[in-house]
Amino acid sequence: MKRKLLGILLALVLVMIPATPVLAATTADVTLTATPKFIAIADNVTSYDFGNVAESATPAMPTAYVGITNTSSIQTDQTISVTATTWAGGVTWAHSETATPGVDTAGLKASDGDGLFDIIVKNGTPNDIKTNLAATTDYSYEVKLFAPTAFGDGIQKSITLRITAAEG
Amino acid sequence: MKRIVVILLAILLVGCSSSNMSPALLPENSRIPVELPLTPQSALSKLANNSWGIFGGVMISNYRAGQEINREISGYEPYYILNKVKEVTENKIITTEIGEERVAVPIHQKLYQGSITNVISITSNNPMDKLVVAGYDETHNLLIVNGFIPATTRIVGITYKPYLSFYLSLETQGRTLGDYIEGDKAWGSIDNPVIEVAPESYAPIYWRIKIPKDAKNIPDKWLVWVHAVVGEPLNKGTINTQINESGFSVMTTDNNSGTSISTSIDYYMSIKVTMR
Numbered sequence: 001m002k003r004k005l006l007g008i009l010l011a012l013v014l015v016m017i018p019a020t021p022v023l024a025a026t027t028a029d030v031t032l033t034a035t036p037k038f039i040a041i042a043d044n045v046t047s048y049d050f051g052n053v054a055e056s057a058t059p060a061m062p063t064a065y066v067g068i069t070n071t072s073s074i075q076t077d078q079t080i081s082v083t084a085t086t087w088a089g090g091v092t093w094a095h096s097e098t099a100t101p102g103v104d105t106a107g108l109k110a111s112d113g114d115g116l117f118d119i120i121v122k123n124g125t126p127n128d129i130k131t132n133l134a135a136t137t138d139y140s141y142e143v144k145l146f147a148p149t150a151f152g153d154g155i156q157k158s159i160t161l162r163i164t165a166a167e168g
Numbered sequence: 169m170k171r172i173v174v175i176l177l178a179i180l181l182v183g184c185s186s187s188n189m190s191p192a193l194l195p196e197n198s199r200i201p202v203e204l205p206l207t208p209q210s211a212l213s214k215l216a217n218n219s220w221g222i223f224g225g226v227m228i229s230n231y232r233a234g235q236e237i238n239r240e241i242s243g244y245e246p247y248y249i250l251n252k253v254k255e256v257t258e259n260k261i262i263t264t265e266i267g268e269e270r271v272a273v274p275i276h277q278k279l280y281q282g283s284i285t286n287v288i289s290i291t292s293n294n295p296m297d298k299l300v301v302a303g304y305d306e307t308h309n310l311l312i313v314n315g316f317i318p319a320t321t322r323i324v325g326i327t328y329k330p331y332l333s334f335y336l337s338l339e340t341q342g343r344t345l346g347d348y349i350e351g352d353k354a355w356g357s358i359d360n361p362v363i364e365v366a367p368e369s370y371a372p373i374y375w376r377i378k379i380p381k382d383a384k385n386i387p388d389k390w391l392v393w394v395h396a397v398v399g400e401p402l403n404k405g406t407i408n409t410q411i412n413e414s415g416f417s418v419m420t421t422d423n424n425s426g427t428s429i430s431t432s433i434d435y436y437m438s439i440k441v442t443m444r
């Protein structure tokens with residue numbers, strides 16, 4: 001009897017052991033989730049004219065001259081930069097990445113509505129003007145020009161100032 | 169003998185319990201699209217007039233090198249460009265020659281529907297000009313304008329309803345977001361890198377991710393940025409017209425001394441990926 005029982009158990013063991021699963025996945029799922037976010041800002045000023053500037057002059061926009069309406073639904077970081085390395089028009093001005101004027105070299109500094117002009121406006125590696133800005137929070141800024149120490153001509157110069165908003 | 173029976177029974181029980189394990193991974197919860205509290209349409213309605221924005225936000229989990237995520241395979245919810253720019257004003261200096269009364273004036277954005285009925289206004293600071301838009305050259309993006317006084321220079325202002333051209337790319341910015349660090353932007357791409365969007369409309373941004381199977385040093389959690397910017401103006405420097413760089417309004421650049429700044433806006437939104 002015992003032998004018969006032992007035989008049955010051995011047979012069951014032999015049947016079950018090969019049935020133990022091989023742990024190789026036959027599917028490779030990727031989970032995608034979509035979380036709607038919305039980034040949008042608008043400025044109330046699309047251009048500013050410093051007018052005729054003297055050599056080494058430092059004219060500035062009035063404090064909080066440019067208003068940014070932020071309708072983003074998420075927190076954002078925002079930077080300020082210029083989109084070119086030179087100011088266009090006639091003998092172009094180089095844009096200084098340190099806001100240090102020179103011969104046909106101009107610079108810009110900005111501040112976020114406090115008139116301190118403590119943010120250098122660069123072309124490469126833009127500086128932050130607002131970090132961790134809460135959703136739907138507006139702000140304003142102003143910019144100061146550091147005019148060249150000497151001009152190559154009297155033709156108007158222009159450059160584009162860019163605000164970049166990124167999920168923060 | 170009893171001991172042998174107990175051991176065999178134990179082996180049997182272990183075998184039975186392990187046979188209940190699933191050989192495959194359980195299906196993942198693919199929540200695409202999720203219940204969106206905010207739709208592109210509702211986000212569009214929140215936009216300020218004459219503004220634009222970006223909408224979306226996709227997170228990828230259980231990813232491994234060699235897999236491809238794209239709209240054909242994955243059917244994900246895309247990002248969207250939202251456009252509420254209803255009109256654009258461009259100011260240009262135009263000098264006519266002797267006998268010249270008709271001028272082809274380049275404009276920066278494409279005219280909505282290619283129809284001159286979408287030119288809202290055209291003005292000249294020379295009261296002698298009687299300007300009328302007679303046609304539109306869609307290929308070269310030129311407005312054909314009659315009524316110029318010959319041999320004169322004036323500033324012409326044109327306000328029109330545009331399609332706005334957006335330039336899209338996957339980018340890195342050199343910054344992290346929480347515990348996600350930037351990956352290689354070459355691990356993905358945008359299917360439709362230039363999109364023209366009509367006013368009061370939105371359009372999908374389709375992207376794909378595929379890391380080469382043999383890629384090294386992949387962070388456990390990485391991201392890449394979807395970057396959107398309004399197309400830069402082309403410097404079409406004909407007929408003494410100079411177009412400045414700007415998102416929406418194009419400033420006059422004239423030969424008077426002075427210094428001017430125009431403004432524009434661009435956006436970054438993340439695609440976050442967690443490796444298996």
